[in-house]
Amino acid sequence: MHPDRVFAIIPAYQEAGALPAAVRDVLTLGYSVVVVDDGSRDGTEEALRGMPIHYLRHATNLGQGAALQTGMTYALSQGAEIMVHFDADGQHPASRIAELIRPILEGECDVVLGSRFLRREDRELVPWKKRIALRIGIVVSGILSGVWLSDTHNGFRALSRKAASRIRLREDGFAHATEILGCLRTAGLRYREVPVAIRYTAYSIRKGQPVSNGLNVVVDLLLSRVLR
Amino acid sequence: MTPVQPILITLLVCLSAIALLSLRSRLVPRLVVLVLLAMGIVFVANPQFANWIAHRVGVGRGADLLLYLFSLTSAYLFLMMYSQLRSLERKVTELIRCGALRSAKTPHEMA
Numbered sequence: 001m002h003p004d005r006v007f008a009i010i011p012a013y014q015e016a017g018a019l020p021a022a023v024r025d026v027l028t029l030g031y032s033v034v035v036v037d038d039g040s041r042d043g044t045e046e047a048l049r050g051m052p053i054h055y056l057r058h059a060t061n062l063g064q065g066a067a068l069q070t071g072m073t074y075a076l077s078q079g080a081e082i083m084v085h086f087d088a089d090g091q092h093p094a095s096r097i098a099e100l101i102r103p104i105l106e107g108e109c110d111v112v113l114g115s116r117f118l119r120r121e122d123r124e125l126v127p128w129k130k131r132i133a134l135r136i137g138i139v140v141s142g143i144l145s146g147v148w149l150s151d152t153h154n155g156f157r158a159l160s161r162k163a164a165s166r167i168r169l170r171e172d173g174f175a176h177a178t179e180i181l182g183c184l185r186t187a188g189l190r191y192r193e194v195p196v197a198i199r200y201t202a203y204s205i206r207k208g209q210p211v212s213n214g215l216n217v218v219v220d221l222l223l224s225r226v227l228r
Numbered sequence: 229m230t231p232v233q234p235i236l237i238t239l240l241v242c243l244s245a246i247a248l249l250s251l252r253s254r255l256v257p258r259l260v261v262l263v264l265l266a267m268g269i270v271f272v273a274n275p276q277f278a279n280w281i282a283h284r285v286g287v288g289r290g291a292d293l294l295l296y297l298f299s300l301t302s303a304y305l306f307l308m309m310y311s312q313l314r315s316l317e318r319k320v321t322e323l324i325r326c327g328a329l330r331s332a333k334t335p336h337e338m339a
Contacts, residue, residue: 052335
């Protein structure tokens, strides 16, 4: 498969500083890039001018889940064969995309999820506070989705065209990570985890979600279960 | 009749009228409002009636019974409003997504 059939979907909100470098890393490898600007007001579009990317803009900030769904809908319409969810703040290594999509290319599964907890060296890169929150998230996601993984809120994942067509994210915010797991089960998709190292920088930690936001995610998921 | 009773009944009627007007073409919610209004008037006009029901269902006082009913109704209304808010949010998301897809810029336009 030609690399340009692989679409990296990058949701971005107020990431004009770090985004161009992350996009450049992906473009260098020959993949197509879809940036979904989630209502930024920091000149994100101008920062990306001159780059051969697909650019979509939400008129207002909706959330990462909504931006990913917009990106997937668009990528499907452009003939994408594989879609990779990729962070805008540069913490996902573009060089690992080939490793991430390999199981899909080889027909082993429909969805590949990056995990920070499969290898000791990757695990040690995760700040301890985040590690505890993620462990709790794994248990909550497992209970709510019925899918038990070693890492559930890792945004680095790849989906085949079939998987992306069957998944329709309704959670606009960060609860989409757990929602995707539920979709894996209900849509009968084959999945596996691969180890990934996430580069935590002072910038990405500052821009990332506070640990306390996990509680909001849980409340969102529980209420959406009751009130679909 | 105590002085507060006509005030409370007037307020109940006014609030119900506003609710009935705002619930256009929605028969069931309008009926619920009318039932609540009738119950409200009965409980205000005859407080002993609330005490009588409270004793029958094993709650000490009529005021406690009304407090429980109020709490349950509030929780139900909160959930209904949250549900409607989610539904509205989904519509907004679809609208904004539609706009984003329509005005997508291709690599050729960005380069």
